[in-house]
Amino acid sequence: MQRIAKFEKVSFEQFLKDWAKYDPEAGENDVRKIYEELKLPQRATKGSAGYDFYAPVTVTMAAGEEKLIPTGIRVKISDGFVLVLVPRSGLGFKYRMQLDNTVGVIDADYYEADNEGHMMCKLINDSREGKTLVIEQGKGMVQGIFLPFGITEDDAADTQRTGGFGSTTR
Numbered sequence: 498m499q500r501i502a503k504f505e506k507v508s509f510e511q512f513l514k515d516w517a518k519y520d521p522e523a524g525e526n527d528v529r530k531i532y533e534e535l536k537l538p539q540r541a542t543k544g545s546a547g548y549d550f551y552a553p554v555t556v557t558m559a560a561g562e563e564k565l566i567p568t569g570i571r572v573k574i575s576d577g578f579v580l581v582l583v584p585r586s587g588l589g590f591k592y593r594m595q596l597d598n599t600v601g602v603i604d605a606d607y608y609e610a611d612n613e614g615h616m617m618c619k620l621i622n623d624s625r626e627g628k629t630l631v632i633e634q635g636k637g638m639v640q641g642i643f644l645p646f647g648i649t650e651d652d653a654a655d656t657q658r659t660g661g662f663g664s665t666t667r
Contacts, residue, residue, distance in 0.1 A: 501574065501575040501578045501643060502572050502573060502574045502575065502578065502580065502643055503572065503573045504537040504538050504548070504570055504571075504572050505537070505570070505571055505572070505573065506532070506535055506537070506569050506570065506571070507569055507570070507571050507612075507613040507614070507615045508613060509529065509532050511612060511613045511615055512528065512532050512567060512569045512615070513525060513528050513529075513532075515567040515612070515615055515617065516528045516531070516567050518565055518567065518617075519564065519565060519566060519567055531553050531554055531569075532569060534553075534634075534635075535551075535553055535568075535569040535570070536551045536635060537570065538550050538551070538570060538641060541637075546642050547583075547585075547640030547641060547642050548640060548641045548642075549585065549637035549639075549640055550568055550570065550582070550616075550618065550637065550638055550639045550640065550641060551634075551635050551636060551637055551638065552566070552632040552633065552634055552635065552636055552637075552638045553566070553567065553568065553569055553634065554634050555631065555632065555633050555634045556620070556630075556631070556632045556638070557629065557630070557631050558594075558620065558621075558622040558629070558630045558631075559622065559629050560622055560623075560624040560625075560626070560627045560628060560629065561621075561622065561623070561624075562621070562622050563597055563619060563620060563621040563622075564619070564620055565617055565618075565619045566617065566618045566619070566620060566638070567615065567617050568615070568616045568617065568618060569615070570615070570616050571607075571608055571613055571614035571615055571616065572603060572608065572614065572616070572641075573605075573608050574603070574604075574605040574608065574643070575605065576605055577645055577646065577647075578605065578643050578644065578645055578646070579602060579603065579604055579605070579643070579644055579646050580601075580602075580603035580641045580642070580643055580644075581600060581601065581602060581603075581641065581642050581643075581644055582596060582600065582601030582602075582603065582616070582618065582639050582640070582641050583596065583600055583601075583639065583640060583641075583642070584596060584620075584638075584639055584640075585637050585638065585639060585640050588630070588632070588638065591628070592622055592623075592624050592628055592630040593622070593623035593624050593625065594620060594621070594622055594623070594630055595620070595621050595623050596618060596619065596620060596621075596639065597619035597620065597621050598619065601616070601618070601639075601641075603616060603641070606657070609657075618638065618639050620638065620639075
């Protein structure tokens with residue numbers, strides 16, 4: 498198996514800044530405790546393709562509710578690969594939990610972005626049955642799969658990424 502990436506935590510300062518989007522009332526000491534308990538993504542079994550991303554706190558979402566969840570995680574990816582984030586299949590099946598942008602695409606150069614490549618997951622509980630979704634702290638919420646990609650023969654992209662979500666088309 499080819500080893501092509503390495504997960505890391507973003508700095509505490511970046512996490513603190515981004516956590517305010519999730520919970521503006523949280524104090525610095527509370528956020529530090531969350532940060533210290535963050536788990537890096539892991540595969541559940543040796544045959545798993547997906548790396549589970551874990552909920553940094555218990556997340557409760559009513560049917561139709563959406564939340565932007567800072568993971569505290571960044572990833573250094575070798576050239577020629579991309580990380581694709583998708584819902585864990587059990588949560589999608591039971592609650593219709595989805596990523597608000599349907600699929601997250603994490604490019605290798607996102608690691609160098611101004612936000613340290615901090616991956617955030619905007620989740621929605623799209624339950625049609627009124628089910629409340631609860632993801633316990635430390636349990637898997639989404640999974641990431643590394644995929645190879647190619648470029649066209651006449652590709653001329655030469656700009657450097659600076660921002661995060663949506664920044665390459667600004």
